[in-house]
Amino acid sequence: MNGSTSAVIRVDGLTVDFKRNGGWANVLNDVSFEIGRGETLGLVGESGSGKTTTAYALFGYRRPGSRIASGRIVVGGHDVLTLSERKLRRVRGGEVSLVPQNPAGSLTPSMRVGAQVVEALEAHGVAAGAKAARRALEAFADVGLPDPPAVARRYPHELSGGQQQRVVIAMALVCAPQLLVLDEPTTALDVTTQARILRLLARVRAEHEMSMLYVTHNLGVVSQICSRxxxxxxxxxxxxxxxxxxxxxxxxxxxxxxxxxxxxxxxxxxxxxxxxxxxxxxxxxxxxxxxxxxxxxxxxxxxxxxxxxxxxxxxxxxxxxxxxxxxxxxxxxxxxxx
Ligand SMILES: Nc1ncnc2c1ncn2[C@@H]1O[C@H](COP(=O)(O)OP(=O)(O)OP(=O)(O)O)[C@@H](O)[C@H]1O
Ligand code: SF4
Ligand SMILES: [Mg+2]
Known part of the structure; x- marks a missing residue:
């Protein structure tokens, strides 16, 4: 481990099990790593190796049928595994933000996507009213969504998979979190949009000294965006x-x-x-x-x-x-x- 004292994230001995055949099967064993301020750690490994389970644990999320058997996770000074659900909700989406592997699942189906970004900005006290609406449109333009006002008026099901993915990335970035966790964020995107998103992430990271955990199968992407x-x-x-x-x-x-x-x-x-x-x-x-x-x-x-x-x-x-x-x-x- 790099042993830095300014780590924004410190994961120590994280061990997670899943229920299987009436007992417990291990899925993460003694996982430890740190991410410093402004640093991007790439997490790679083949399907089923435990990348998503690790990413979710940083938010205090336990996937259905799982238990955290041992370990400690400190994110931005919060001891995540001991925080109450109420405090965790305040931290999620504000100080720490997740772009999940399945972006559609993280959008509210019955709400226009522009309103969802405005709601995130207001919930975390970043901006409100007309200012928040303007910030939402800027965020959509930043991720390369054409005609942001038209996109903002749409419901999730009226967008393609790639557009939904960009909306989720815009929503995650708009509060300038200390830590951004991205789980295979560019898989549904064409090569040009993927390059654009990587440039945007690098820019936001530099502007806000944001730390990132970037989960991917793609070693080419790792070589472009990750420091470790x-x-x-x-x-x-x-x-x-x-x-x-x-x-x-x-x-x-x-x-x-x-x-x-x-x-x-x-x-x-x-x-x-x-x-x-x-x-x-x-x-x-x-x-x-x-x-x-x-x-x-x-x-x-x-x-x-x-x-x-x-x-x-x-x-x-x-x-x-x-x-x-x-x-x-x-x-x-x-x-x-x-
Ligand atoms: N709800 C669950 N119940 C039981 N086992 C699960 C559950 N979710 C995940 N697993 C198992 O945990 C292991 C790790 O899964 P995880 O989704 O973290 O892998 P991953 O590295 O993200 O894979 P991928 O690249 O396919 O997204 C896998 O063996 C998977 O079968
Ligand atoms: S990676 Fe291969 S050589 Fe190294 S300890 Fe495992 S089995 Fe042995
Ligand atoms: Mg996964």
Missing amino acids: VAVMYAGEIVEIATTEELFRSPRHPYTRGLIAAVPRLASPLQKEEALQGLLRRDELPPGCRFAPRCRHARAECFDRHQTPEPAGANHDVACWLWREIATEKRELVGSARS
Whole structure:
């Protein structure tokens, strides 16, 4: 972890379980990270790895059928897991804002979208009346919605998925939160709109020193917007580093596999690490959860649980063989050259 004292978010040992077959199944295990002021942490990992569960927990949301078994979450000085529901409601949408994976679900179907943004501004004391209405139109223009006054008069179902997504992003940004959490925010958007949103996020972040958690499958987006990246596998953070360091020297075999899957980002050697198989929650060993898919795995890996350890400045990795794997790669390069 980067250990900064000015962290806006500090998550410590977060462990979440879901009800399954009459018992509890673990979905997040001992997840810890920090996000500093003005910093964007990317959270990547394949489907089912626990990204949305982590994002929701920052708001004190428990998904149906789940429990937070242990851990602490401090956001902007609030100990989230001990706040009353009333205090949490005040914090949500004001100091901390969420752009969820399914934007349509976070809009009120029976209310015009302009009025919804005005309501958010008024509820958090940012602006009221005509000033709030003007701010709503500016916010719609900022996210590239054509004809903001016409959009403001529409109900959610009268907008396309991409337009709804932009309305939700506008609503999340309009109160200039200290922390913005975005869960796959640009998936329904075309490439041009996605680029526009990324530029807008970078601008707002700089203007307000806003901190962001950016959940995505897209490593290209991570390389554009994130200062650091946490890689999640089967409910655990297996690697966390600055973006530059992660792409230059990925240490965990899973991270290497993720990067290998993006030809533009992978070096020729990294391409050899292509991931095999799928994340199977029902087949996780007690030790390293990645072992069944890891081509470097040894017998001990299946029983030996891994916690992140330093692998460089601002770089932690949860693989006890990371040094050997890195050396093996260097030797391969050396023999290929000789
Ligand atoms: N309500 C629920 N009940 C039981 N299990 C759940 C529930 N919601 C999520 N899960 C399980 O928790 C795990 C993590 O899910 P989560 O949605 O956090 O993953 P994710 O990384 O966001 O995936 P995606 O990339 O598909 O959005 C998955 O194995 C999923 O099956
Ligand atoms: S601990 Fe072993 S199985 Fe896990 S990633 Fe490292 S080498 Fe692979
Ligand atoms: Mg998700």
